[in-house]
Amino acid sequence: MGSVIEILDEKTVNKIAAGEVIERPLSVVKELVENSIDAGATSISVELKGGGIDFIRVTDNGSGIAADYVKKAFLPHATSKIHSADDLFSVRSLGFRGEALSTIAAVCQTEIITKTKDRMTALSYRIDGGKEVSFDEIGAPDGTTFIARNLFFHTPARRKFLKTAMTEAGYVTGFMQHMAINYADIAFKYIINNVNKLVTTGNGDRRENIYKVYGREIADSILEFEAEDLGMSLRGYAAKPVVARSSREYEIFFVNGHFIKDKLLEKAVEEAYKPYLMQHRFPFCVLVLNIDPGLVDVNVHPKKTEMKFAHGPELFEFVRRAVGECLSNTELINKAGLVEEPEEKYTAPKVSAEPFEVLRTVKDGSRTLFVAEDRTSDDPGKDNTEDAGDSFFYEQNDGISEIEEKPAFLEKKDTAFTGKKPVQLDLFEEKIIKPENKPYFRLVGQVFKTYWIIEYKNKMFIIDQHAAHEKVMYERFVKQYKSRNVTSQLLSPTLILTLNGKQEMILERYMESFRSLGFEIEHFEGADYAVRAVPSGFMMLESREIFTGLIDELGDGINTEDVEIIHDRLAQMSCKAAVKGNTELSFKEADELLTELLSLENPYNCPHGRPTMIEFTERELEKKFKRIV
Ligand code: ADP
Ligand code: MG
Numbered sequence: 001m002g003s004v005i006e007i008l009d010e011k012t013v014n015k016i017a018a019g020e021v022i023e024r025p026l027s028v029v030k031e032l033v034e035n036s037i038d039a040g041a042t043s044i045s046v047e048l049k050g051g052g053i054d055f056i057r058v059t060d061n062g063s064g065i066a067a068d069y070v071k072k073a074f075l076p077h078a079t080s081k082i083h084s085a086d087d088l089f090s091v092r093s094l095g096f097r098g099e100a101l102s103t104i105a106a107v108c109q110t111e112i113i114t115k116t117k118d119r120m121t122a123l124s125y126r127i128d129g130g131k132e133v134s135f136d137e138i139g140a141p142d143g144t145t146f147i148a149r150n151l152f153f154h155t156p157a158r159r160k161f162l163k164t165a166m167t168e169a170g171y172v173t174g175f176m177q178h179m180a181i182n183y184a185d186i187a188f189k190y191i192i193n194n195v196n197k198l199v200t201t202g203n204g205d206r207r208e209n210i211y212k213v214y215g216r217e218i219a220d221s222i223l224e225f226e227a228e229d230l231g232m233s234l235r236g237y238a239a240k241p242v243v244a245r246s247s248r249e250y251e252i253f254f255v256n257g258h259f260i261k262d263k264l265l266e267k268a269v270e271e272a273y274k275p276y277l278m279q280h281r282f283p284f285c286v287l288v289l290n291i292d293p294g295l296v297d298v299n300v301h302p303k304k305t306e307m308k309f310a311h312g313p314e315l316f317e318f319v320r321r322a323v324g325e326c327l328s329n330t331e332l333i334n335k336a337g338l339v340e341e342p343e344e345k346y347t348a349p350k351v352s353a354e355p356f357e358v359l360r361t362v363k364d365g366s367r368t369l370f371v372a373e374d375r376t377s378d379d380p381g382k383d384n385t386e387d388a389g390d391s392f393f394y395e396q397n398d399g400i401s402e403i404e405e406k407p408a409f410l411e412k413k414d415t416a417f418t419g420k421k422p423v424q425l426d427l428f429e430e431k432i433i434k435p436e437n438k439p440y441f442r443l444v445g446q447v448f449k450t451y452w453i454i455e456y457k458n459k460m461f462i463i464d465q466h467a468a469h470e471k472v473m474y475e476r477f478v479k480q481y482k483s484r485n486v487t488s489q490l491l492s493p494t495l496i497l498t499l500n501g502k503q504e505m506i507l508e509r510y511m512e513s514f515r516s517l518g519f520e521i522e523h524f525e526g527a528d529y530a531v532r533a534v535p536s537g538f539m540m541l542e543s544r545e546i547f548t549g550l551i552d553e554l555g556d557g558i559n560t561e562d563v564e565i566i567h568d569r570l571a572q573m574s575c576k577a578a579v580k581g582n583t584e585l586s587f588k589e590a591d592e593l594l595t596e597l598l599s600l601e602n603p604y605n606c607p608h609g610r611p612t613m614i615e616f617t618e619r620e621l622e623k624k625f626k627r628i629v
Contacts, residue, residue, distance in 0.1 A: 021103050024162055025052025025151060026171040027303070028108075031100035032146050033179060036060035037186065037257070038081065038093040039144065042202060045189035051165025052172055053151050061143040064116040070123050071135070076102045089294045094257055094304075106130040107158070108151045114144040129154045166508055173197060173501030173527065175259075177213040181286060182254040184209050197526050210237060210286065213527070214250075215498035217544070218243050218284055227322035230314055231292040238326050239284035241276035246552050249502065250284040256291060258304050268316045272323035285323065291315070432456060435599050443591055452590050458618040465585055465593065467606040468613070472596045474606070480535075486518035488533040495531040495544060496524060503551045504529075510554060 022028060029046055036044045039062025049055035065073055072078050079098030082091055104110060105127040115122035122140035126133040152159035162168060169192055176190045180200045187202030200209050211219035221240040228234070239250075253265045265287065273283045297308040309315050437456070444453040446465075454461040480486050499507060504527065507514070514521060518535035531547065585593070597603045597612065606612055622628045 021097075021099055021303075022107055024171065025056060025168045026175055028052065028056050028104055028148050028151065029058065029172050030175055030303070031095070031104065032056070032058040032148075033175075034094035035100065035146075036062050036144065037183065038095055039063045041143065041186065043187045043189075045191065046172075046176060047191040048169055048172060049193055051162075051168035053159075053162055053165060053168060054149065056148040056151075057145065059143065059145040061141070064122075064142060064144055065112075065114045066116055067119060067123055070112065070114060070125050074101045074105050074125075074127060078102065091293055091298070092256070104148055107155065108153060109149040111147045112144065113138065113140050113146075115140050115142050117142050167505055170501040170505035170508075173504065175501075177500055177527075178252065178254075178259045180209045181206055181213060181252070182257065182259065182288065195525070206235075206237060206286070206288070213498070213500065214284070221284075223326050225322060225326040227318065229318050230311070231295065232315065232318055233290045234319065234322055235288040236322060236326060237286040238323055241273060241281075241283065241327070243284055244277050244281040245284060246281065246549065248282050249500075249552070251282060252286045253289065254287070255289045255307055256293060256296065256298070258298060258307070260305050260307050262307065264309065264312055264316055265319060268319035269323055272320050272327060276327060287319065287323075289319075432459075433598055433603050435595070438595055438598055441594060441598075443587065443594065446585065446590065449584055452585075452594075454594065460616045460618070460621070461613050462616075463594070463597070463613040464611070465590065467611065468593055468597050468603075470606045471600065471603065471612050472593060475600055477535075481517055484516055487536045488518040488520060489536040490520075490533045491531060495534075495547075497529045497531060497544060497547060498527050499529055499548075499551070500527065503548065506551050506554050510551075 021031065025048065029048075029052060033044060033046060036058060039060060041060035041062035043061045045057075045059045047055070047057040047059075069080070073080075077098040078101070079096060081087075081093040081096045081098075087096075101112075106129065109126075109128045111124060111126045113122050113124045121137045124134070124136045124138045124140075126135075152162070173190070173192075176188065176198055179186075180188050180190075180198055184200070184206040185202055185204045186200075188198065188200045189196065190198040198212065200212065207219060207222055207224065210222060218239050221243050223236075223238045223240065225236045225238065226234065227236070248266060251266050251269050253260050253262055255262075269283060269285050269287070273285070277283065291309070295310040297310075298304050300306050300308050440456055442455040444455055446452050450465055452463045452465055454463060507521070507529065511521065518533065519531065520533035522530050522532065524530040604612060619628070
């Protein structure tokens with residue numbers, strides 16, 4: 001380090017300052033699009049090449065910059081939006097620091113073409129790395145076009161921090177999707193490498209844009225609501241809890257035009273959804289808030305993705321109540337349908353998959369997207385799945401609950417498991433469940449189209465065919481995936497998935513793994529991907545959920561590069577997909593199932609921890625019948 005102190009030249013200062021605002025193509029796009037919005041544009045197009053590292057073009061039909069101010073706009077701290085610090089309390093524009101143009105111009109090769117209505121011609125102004133190159137009069141329509149080429153071209157160190165073009169584009173895509181939803185009255189066109197990625201009409205319909213970005217399933221389940229109180233107004237788009245996600249990514253907040261991440265708002269929304277969601281499940285919910293600018297501070301973060309609220313507790317309550325009321329109004333309808341459900345479960349179940357099995361497979365909650373409609377209509381906040389299964393057992397068990405003597409291991413298991421008898425088999429017992437013992441197992445028959453009774457020496461087992469089937473399938477899939485011994489099954493029709501920017505990134509990152517596991521996936525158009533084939537065992541109906549669920553999960557655990565995780569998830573999901581509820585099993589099939597179960601290392605629990613079988617001893621029955629005392 002030298003000892004001579006010098007004043008840094010302007011160019012250097014700009015570069016330093018730029019570090020705060022401009023760190024990647026996304027930052028450039030964000031600043032430019034916000035400028036376009038501030039300029040009153042009703043139509044904005046954004047174009048990227050090379051992930052925005054090579055080329056970004058933002059075109060708007062806004063006010064344009066008056067000829068006298070074109071150069072001035074590129075000076076540090078040049079802004080037309082505020083005049084003094086006091087204005088910060090009433091600022092309604094998205095920008096106000098006057099930093100963007102000067103910093104962007106310092107870190108890439110820029111050209112602005114801008115025309116105000118009152119002039120015949122447009123002006124083109126080019127700057128390379130902060131140095132003026134040209135200033136010409138040219139022909140162009142009203143509005144402004146901004147081109148940024150070769151981001152960080154003369155600062156290779158900074159450029160090194162950029163990720164692949166694909167990843168950088170993914171970030172921009174996420175931003176554009178949010179903008180499209182937030183600003184539904186602006187017609188956006190978003191183009192990557194000459195391909196239209198997202199095109200909106202600007203007709204003001206947010207739901208339409210939610211559909212374009214997040215697809216049909218979510219858009220169809222959106223509940224729209226409005227609220228107003230204490231200088232705050234809110235438009236909400238809350239998805240029904242059935243489409244719950246495994247990350248907070250879909251809790252989307254816009255405050256005074258800015259997309260923000262905010263713990264208080266997240267908490268308020270989650271609090272409202274709490275009765276309807278399992279743990280570790282998060283809602284899809286878009287909130288568009290308008291708050292008196294005097295009561296929020298946007299100036300806490302250079303990227304304006306955080307805010308300070310003057311009346312936090314009031315805001316929290318306002319949001320919680322608005323979302324909560326929207327959901328509870330809806331919930332009433334669902335509850336009505338639920339009343340009959342237990343009946344269905346306990347009496348003759350139909351051959352179709354629902355409702356019992358669908359509910360049961362949901363147990364694994366946080367790990368999959370199998371959120372069955374039935375579940376959300378159930379008792380709020382409870383995993384009624386398990387309840388349903390258990391209460392079934394309880395009913396059966398009540399009669400034998402006075403068994404006095406029992407082995408210590410059963411006692412222990414009792415409390416650990418359900419506190420009810422009979423109990424799950426225990427691993428500490430001498431292992432009965434092994435292939436060599438198969439000849440001693442006598443399959444007696446099936447009850448309730450679900451449970452198989454099996455006699456083994458002086459014991460009676462009851463096997464839950466679904467749990468057992470799931471377990472067997474799970475193990476089979478794990479083995480298959482591990483050995484890459486997977487056969488594909490063509491989907492007809494092809495499944496089209498609409499992914500958001502982050503999901504696209506994740507999909508691209510794991511594409512090879514997916515392919516090697518039997519998926520055939522291709523980019524289709526825009527944010528759409530075509531899934532043409534899936535590993536056999538997947539059911540067409542559920543492929544969509546399986547897939548997006550898996551992608552979201554992979555995205556959640558940032559360092560889950562491990563393919564093992566994909567194996568495990570796929571196995572879990574595919575076994576769920578493969579196992580159908582309440583289907584009748586022939587004797588022969590049940591026998592095969594039993595054989596396969598016996599061969600497993602841990603046949604006692606299904607992949608979600610529920611028991612596959614329970615046991616009664618002859619002695620217990622004798623006691624029950626008072627044959628012995
Ligand atoms: P800020 O947005 O914080 O004011 P910027 O550096 O982003 O600062 O922009 C400087 C000024 O240039 C803005 O205040 C605005 O007057 C003008 N400007 C920038 N982009 C546009 C645009 N697309 N249309 C019209 N005016 C613009
Ligand atoms: Mg700006």
